[in-house]
Amino acid sequence: MVAKVERSPKVNGTHKENKISIPEQSLQESRLQELVQEPFPYGWRIEEAIGPDGKVVINYLPIPQERFLDPQEGDHFMQSNKHYLLVESIFARFDKRYMDDDRMGVYSDLKFDWGIPGLSQPAPDLAIVPNLRNADKFHSRFKIVQEETRPCLVVEVASPNYPFDDTIKVDIYARAGVQEYIIVIPHFEEDESFELIGYRLVQGAYEPIAPDEAGRLYSATTHVWFGLDEDERDLVIEDGDTGELLLDNREEREARLLAEKQAEAESQRAEAEFRRAEAEANARQIAEQRTLEAETEIARLRALLAQPTKRDQS
Numbered sequence: 281m282v283a284k285v286e287r288s289p290k291v292n293g294t295h296k297e298n299k300i301s302i303p304e305q306s307l308q309e310s311r312l313q314e315l316v317q318e319p320f321p322y323g324w325r326i327e328e329a330i331g332p333d334g335k336v337v338i339n340y341l342p343i344p345q346e347r348f349l350d351p352q353e354g355d356h357f358m359q360s361n362k363h364y365l366l367v368e369s370i371f372a373r374f375d376k377r378y379m380d381d382d383r384m385g386v387y388s389d390l391k392f393d394w395g396i397p398g399l400s401q402p403a404p405d406l407a408i409v410p411n412l413r414n415a416d417k418f419h420s421r422f423k424i425v426q427e428e429t430r431p432c433l434v435v436e437v438a439s440p441n442y443p444f445d446d447t448i449k450v451d452i453y454a455r456a457g458v459q460e461y462i463i464v465i466p467h468f469e470e471d472e473s474f475e476l477i478g479y480r481l482v483q484g485a486y487e488p489i490a491p492d493e494a495g496r497l498y499s500a501t502t503h504v505w506f507g508l509d510e511d512e513r514d515l516v517i518e519d520g521d522t523g524e525l526l527l528d529n530r531e532e533r534e535a536r537l538l539a540e541k542q543a544e545a546e547s548q549r550a551e552a553e554f555r556r557a558e559a560e561a562n563a564r565q566i567a568e569q570r571t572l573e574a575e576t577e578i579a580r581l582r583a584l585l586a587q588p589t590k591r592d593q594s
Contacts, residue, residue: 322348322441323357348442349400349452351391353420359439362468366515367405367437370464372528373517374408374502385409387422394456395425402449406435408502424456431458432501438465446477454479454486459501461486464515473512 323343331337343355351357371388378384391403401421409422411429424430434453436445445463453461458481465475478489478497489497496507503520517526525531 320358323355325352325354325356345442349402349444349448351403358441360468362466363437363439366464366466369528369530370406370435370437370515370517373526374406376528376532377502377504377526378408382415383410383412385412385415387419390419391421392431392456393421393423393425394430395423396455399455400448400452402452404431404434405437406433407431408433410501430456433460433462433499434458435462435464438463440469450479450486454481454484457481460489460499462489462497462499462506464506474508474515476506476508478506 320340320342322345324340325343327339327341329337329339343357347355348357367388371386375386378386385408387407387409388405389403390407391401392407393401407422409427409429409431413427413429436449438445446465450461460481461479463475463477465477467474476491476495476497478491478499479486480489480500491497492505494507496505498505498520504526505516505518505520507516507518508514509516518524519526
Protein backbone atom coordinates (compact mmCIF):
# COMPACT_ATOMS: atom_id res chain seq x y z
CA MET A 281 0.00 0.00 0.00
CA VAL A 282 1.18 3.51 -0.81
CA ALA A 283 -0.44 6.20 1.33
CA LYS A 284 -0.67 9.62 -0.26
CA VAL A 285 -1.15 13.09 1.09
CA GLU A 286 -2.50 15.50 -1.49
CA ARG A 287 -1.37 19.03 -0.86
CA SER A 288 -2.17 22.18 -2.80
CA PRO A 289 0.81 24.09 -4.20
CA LYS A 290 2.24 26.76 -1.90
CA VAL A 291 0.68 30.21 -1.87
CA ASN A 292 2.75 32.86 -0.07
CA GLY A 293 4.79 30.13 1.58
CA THR A 294 1.80 28.18 2.92
CA HIS A 295 -0.40 25.39 1.66
CA LYS A 296 -4.08 26.24 1.05
CA GLU A 297 -5.38 22.79 1.94
CA ASN A 298 -4.21 19.34 2.94
CA LYS A 299 -6.04 16.08 2.67
CA ILE A 300 -5.09 12.44 2.98
CA SER A 301 -6.24 10.02 0.29
CA ILE A 302 -5.60 6.32 -0.21
CA PRO A 303 -5.86 5.54 -3.92
CA GLU A 304 -7.97 2.75 -5.40
CA GLN A 305 -9.38 1.47 -2.11
CA SER A 306 -11.79 2.63 0.54
CA LEU A 307 -10.80 3.70 4.05
CA GLN A 308 -12.56 0.64 5.44
CA GLU A 309 -10.57 -1.66 3.15
CA SER A 310 -7.41 0.17 4.15
CA ARG A 311 -8.14 -0.26 7.83
CA LEU A 312 -8.75 -3.99 7.35
CA GLN A 313 -5.45 -4.28 5.49
CA GLU A 314 -3.59 -2.47 8.30
CA LEU A 315 -5.08 -4.87 10.83
CA VAL A 316 -3.96 -7.87 8.81
CA GLN A 317 -0.48 -6.63 7.87
CA GLU A 318 1.75 -3.76 8.96
CA PRO A 319 2.12 -1.56 5.87
CA PHE A 320 5.63 -0.41 6.82
CA PRO A 321 7.24 -3.30 8.74
CA TYR A 322 10.79 -2.06 8.17
CA GLY A 323 10.21 1.66 7.68
CA TRP A 324 9.24 4.16 5.03
CA ARG A 325 10.48 6.92 2.82
CA ILE A 326 8.68 9.96 1.47
CA GLU A 327 8.53 10.93 -2.18
CA GLU A 328 6.70 13.91 -3.64
CA ALA A 329 5.03 14.11 -7.04
CA ILE A 330 2.59 16.35 -8.87
CA GLY A 331 -0.80 14.73 -9.37
CA PRO A 332 -3.03 15.07 -12.47
CA ASP A 333 -4.88 17.92 -10.76
CA GLY A 334 -1.67 19.86 -10.21
CA LYS A 335 -1.55 19.19 -6.48
CA VAL A 336 1.54 17.95 -4.67
CA VAL A 337 1.12 14.29 -3.74
CA ILE A 338 3.27 12.90 -0.90
CA ASN A 339 3.82 9.16 -1.24
CA TYR A 340 4.78 7.09 1.79
CA LEU A 341 6.69 4.15 0.35
CA PRO A 342 7.65 1.05 2.35
CA ILE A 343 11.36 0.31 2.66
CA PRO A 344 12.53 -3.22 1.82
CA GLN A 345 14.49 -5.08 4.48
CA GLU A 346 17.74 -5.08 2.51
CA ARG A 347 17.70 -1.27 2.43
CA PHE A 348 19.03 -1.43 5.98
CA LEU A 349 22.42 -2.36 4.48
CA ASP A 350 22.55 0.76 2.33
CA PRO A 351 20.19 3.47 3.69
CA GLN A 352 19.41 6.55 1.64
CA GLU A 353 18.61 10.07 2.73
CA GLY A 354 14.95 10.29 3.70
CA ASP A 355 14.66 6.68 4.86
CA HIS A 356 12.91 6.15 8.20
CA PHE A 357 13.58 2.79 9.86
CA MET A 358 11.37 1.13 12.46
CA GLN A 359 13.07 0.34 15.77
CA SER A 360 11.75 -0.51 19.22
CA ASN A 361 12.00 1.90 22.13
CA LYS A 362 14.44 -0.40 23.94
CA HIS A 363 16.68 -0.62 20.88
CA TYR A 364 16.79 3.17 20.64
CA LEU A 365 17.55 3.60 24.36
CA LEU A 366 20.40 1.06 24.26
CA VAL A 367 21.97 2.68 21.20
CA GLU A 368 21.62 6.10 22.80
CA SER A 369 23.24 4.79 25.99
CA ILE A 370 26.24 3.33 24.13
CA PHE A 371 26.70 6.54 22.15
CA ALA A 372 26.52 8.70 25.31
CA ARG A 373 29.19 6.64 27.07
CA PHE A 374 31.71 6.96 24.25
CA ASP A 375 30.79 10.58 23.61
CA LYS A 376 31.69 11.38 27.22
CA ARG A 377 34.88 9.33 26.95
CA TYR A 378 36.19 11.31 23.99
CA MET A 379 34.64 14.66 24.88
CA ASP A 380 38.03 16.35 25.20
CA ASP A 381 39.74 14.54 22.32
CA ASP A 382 39.28 16.51 19.10
CA ARG A 383 40.86 13.77 17.01
CA MET A 384 38.34 11.10 17.96
CA GLY A 385 34.90 11.09 16.34
CA VAL A 386 31.87 9.39 17.87
CA TYR A 387 29.04 8.89 15.37
CA SER A 388 25.66 7.17 15.38
CA ASP A 389 23.41 6.44 12.42
CA LEU A 390 25.87 8.10 10.03
CA LYS A 391 26.30 6.53 6.60
CA PHE A 392 29.88 5.65 5.65
CA ASP A 393 31.05 5.88 2.05
CA TRP A 394 33.93 3.40 1.91
CA GLY A 395 35.06 4.43 -1.54
CA ILE A 396 34.89 0.77 -2.59
CA PRO A 397 32.71 0.13 -5.65
CA GLY A 398 29.87 -2.30 -5.02
CA LEU A 399 30.32 -2.41 -1.24
CA SER A 400 27.18 -1.53 0.76
CA GLN A 401 27.34 1.53 2.97
CA PRO A 402 25.48 0.97 6.28
CA ALA A 403 24.88 3.60 8.95
CA PRO A 404 26.11 1.80 12.11
CA ASP A 405 24.62 2.33 15.55
CA LEU A 406 28.05 3.45 16.77
CA ALA A 407 31.27 4.23 14.95
CA ILE A 408 34.49 5.45 16.55
CA VAL A 409 36.74 7.24 14.06
CA PRO A 410 40.32 8.21 15.02
CA ASN A 411 42.68 10.77 13.53
CA LEU A 412 40.08 13.34 12.52
CA ARG A 413 41.37 16.47 10.88
CA ASN A 414 38.27 18.52 11.73
CA ALA A 415 36.06 17.24 14.54
CA ASP A 416 33.46 19.97 13.94
CA LYS A 417 32.98 19.24 10.26
CA PHE A 418 29.42 18.52 9.11
CA HIS A 419 28.88 15.08 7.56
CA SER A 420 25.69 13.99 5.79
CA ARG A 421 27.78 10.91 5.06
CA PHE A 422 31.36 10.16 6.04
CA LYS A 423 33.61 9.84 2.99
CA ILE A 424 36.55 7.61 3.87
CA VAL A 425 38.77 8.52 0.91
CA GLN A 426 38.28 12.25 1.39
CA GLU A 427 38.80 12.19 5.18
CA GLU A 428 41.73 9.76 4.98
CA THR A 429 40.56 7.82 8.03
CA ARG A 430 38.03 5.14 8.83
CA PRO A 431 36.27 3.69 11.91
CA CYS A 432 38.50 1.73 14.23
CA LEU A 433 35.45 0.33 16.03
CA VAL A 434 31.86 -0.26 14.96
CA VAL A 435 29.11 -1.40 17.34
CA GLU A 436 25.75 -2.67 16.15
CA VAL A 437 22.74 -3.49 18.34
CA ALA A 438 21.03 -6.37 16.57
CA SER A 439 17.36 -6.13 15.74
CA PRO A 440 15.02 -8.96 14.68
CA ASN A 441 13.74 -6.71 11.88
CA TYR A 442 17.17 -6.54 10.26
CA PRO A 443 19.00 -9.87 10.60
CA PHE A 444 22.20 -8.72 8.93
CA ASP A 445 24.39 -7.56 11.83
CA ASP A 446 25.99 -10.96 12.50
CA THR A 447 26.05 -12.10 8.86
CA ILE A 448 26.32 -9.74 5.89
CA LYS A 449 27.65 -6.77 7.87
CA VAL A 450 30.55 -8.86 9.13
CA ASP A 451 31.79 -9.13 5.57
CA ILE A 452 31.02 -5.46 4.81
CA TYR A 453 32.99 -4.08 7.75
CA ALA A 454 35.90 -6.48 7.17
CA ARG A 455 36.19 -5.44 3.53
CA ALA A 456 35.89 -1.79 4.59
CA GLY A 457 38.90 -2.17 6.89
CA VAL A 458 37.11 -1.58 10.22
CA GLN A 459 39.58 -2.86 12.81
CA GLU A 460 37.02 -4.09 15.35
CA TYR A 461 33.34 -4.95 15.17
CA ILE A 462 31.19 -5.59 18.25
CA ILE A 463 27.65 -6.96 17.97
CA VAL A 464 25.21 -6.68 20.88
CA ILE A 465 22.27 -9.08 20.63
CA PRO A 466 19.80 -7.92 23.32
CA HIS A 467 16.95 -10.45 22.84
CA PHE A 468 14.45 -7.84 24.02
CA GLU A 469 11.40 -9.73 22.82
CA GLU A 470 12.50 -13.10 24.19
CA ASP A 471 13.54 -11.60 27.57
CA GLU A 472 16.72 -13.68 27.45
CA SER A 473 20.32 -12.88 28.31
CA PHE A 474 22.21 -10.45 26.11
CA GLU A 475 24.84 -11.86 23.76
CA LEU A 476 28.13 -10.26 22.75
CA ILE A 477 29.99 -11.14 19.56
CA GLY A 478 33.25 -9.51 18.55
CA TYR A 479 35.58 -9.53 15.57
CA ARG A 480 39.08 -8.12 15.04
CA LEU A 481 40.77 -7.59 11.70
CA VAL A 482 43.84 -9.78 11.30
CA GLN A 483 45.68 -9.68 7.97
CA GLY A 484 42.61 -8.40 6.15
CA ALA A 485 40.13 -10.90 7.60
CA TYR A 486 37.99 -10.95 10.73
CA GLU A 487 38.81 -13.33 13.55
CA PRO A 488 36.55 -13.75 16.60
CA ILE A 489 37.57 -11.82 19.73
CA ALA A 490 37.98 -14.37 22.50
CA PRO A 491 36.12 -13.41 25.71
CA ASP A 492 37.88 -13.37 29.06
CA GLU A 493 36.83 -15.51 32.02
CA ALA A 494 34.01 -13.07 32.81
CA GLY A 495 32.71 -13.25 29.25
CA ARG A 496 33.91 -9.73 28.39
CA LEU A 497 35.22 -8.63 25.00
CA TYR A 498 38.20 -6.29 24.84
CA SER A 499 38.41 -3.50 22.28
CA ALA A 500 42.11 -2.88 21.71
CA THR A 501 41.47 0.21 19.58
CA THR A 502 39.49 2.02 22.30
CA HIS A 503 40.94 0.27 25.40
CA VAL A 504 37.55 -0.67 26.84
CA TRP A 505 35.86 -3.87 27.96
CA PHE A 506 32.36 -4.80 26.78
CA GLY A 507 30.54 -6.98 29.29
CA LEU A 508 27.16 -7.69 30.85
CA ASP A 509 25.71 -6.92 34.27
CA GLU A 510 24.90 -9.60 36.86
CA ASP A 511 21.49 -10.27 35.32
CA GLU A 512 23.01 -10.36 31.82
CA ARG A 513 20.26 -7.97 30.71
CA ASP A 514 22.29 -4.81 30.28
CA LEU A 515 25.56 -3.76 28.73
CA VAL A 516 28.52 -2.80 30.93
CA ILE A 517 31.45 -0.88 29.43
CA GLU A 518 34.56 -0.14 31.48
CA ASP A 519 37.93 1.46 30.95
CA GLY A 520 40.52 -1.21 30.27
CA ASP A 521 43.28 0.71 32.07
CA THR A 522 41.49 2.02 35.16
CA GLY A 523 38.49 -0.28 35.50
CA GLU A 524 36.27 2.80 35.73
CA LEU A 525 32.78 2.30 34.31
CA LEU A 526 31.69 4.30 31.29
CA LEU A 527 28.31 5.75 32.27
CA ASP A 528 25.55 7.30 30.21
CA ASN A 529 23.57 10.30 31.43
CA ARG A 530 21.02 8.22 33.34
CA GLU A 531 23.65 6.03 34.97
CA GLU A 532 25.76 9.08 35.84
CA ARG A 533 22.73 10.70 37.49
CA GLU A 534 21.94 7.50 39.40
CA ALA A 535 25.57 7.22 40.52
CA ARG A 536 25.54 10.86 41.65
CA LEU A 537 22.29 10.39 43.57
CA LEU A 538 23.66 7.22 45.16
CA ALA A 539 26.87 9.02 46.13
CA GLU A 540 24.86 11.91 47.58
CA LYS A 541 22.68 9.44 49.51
CA GLN A 542 25.74 7.62 50.84
CA ALA A 543 27.37 10.94 51.77
CA GLU A 544 24.22 12.01 53.60
CA ALA A 545 24.08 8.68 55.43
CA GLU A 546 27.76 9.01 56.36
CA SER A 547 27.16 12.56 57.55
CA GLN A 548 24.27 11.42 59.69
CA ARG A 549 26.35 8.54 61.07
CA ALA A 550 29.21 10.92 61.87
CA GLU A 551 26.77 13.36 63.51
CA ALA A 552 25.26 10.56 65.58
CA GLU A 553 28.74 9.37 66.56
CA PHE A 554 29.72 12.91 67.53
CA ARG A 555 26.59 13.33 69.65
CA ARG A 556 27.17 9.94 71.31
CA ALA A 557 30.78 10.82 72.06
CA GLU A 558 29.69 14.25 73.31
CA ALA A 559 27.06 12.66 75.57
CA GLU A 560 29.61 10.20 76.89
CA ALA A 561 32.09 13.02 77.56
CA ASN A 562 29.41 15.04 79.38
CA ALA A 563 28.40 12.00 81.42
CA ARG A 564 32.03 11.30 82.26
CA GLN A 565 32.57 14.93 83.27
CA ILE A 566 29.49 14.87 85.50
CA ALA A 567 30.64 11.61 87.06
CA GLU A 568 34.11 13.01 87.66
CA GLN A 569 32.62 16.17 89.17
CA ARG A 570 30.42 14.13 91.47
CA THR A 571 33.37 11.96 92.46
CA LEU A 572 35.40 15.07 93.23
CA GLU A 573 32.56 16.52 95.27
CA ALA A 574 32.16 13.25 97.16
CA GLU A 575 35.88 13.04 97.88
CA THR A 576 35.88 16.66 99.04
CA GLU A 577 32.96 15.97 101.35
CA ILE A 578 34.65 12.87 102.73
CA ALA A 579 37.82 14.84 103.38
CA ARG A 580 35.83 17.53 105.12
CA LEU A 581 34.08 15.00 107.33
CA ARG A 582 37.36 13.27 108.16
CA ALA A 583 38.91 16.58 109.11
CA LEU A 584 35.90 17.36 111.24
CA LEU A 585 36.14 14.02 113.00
CA ALA A 586 39.82 14.56 113.63
CA GLN A 587 39.22 17.75 115.58
CA PRO A 588 39.33 17.29 119.45
CA THR A 589 35.96 17.48 121.17
CA LYS A 590 35.24 19.45 124.37
CA ARG A 591 35.31 16.20 126.37
CA ASP A 592 38.80 15.47 125.06
CA GLN A 593 39.92 18.92 126.06
CA SER A 594 38.69 18.49 129.65
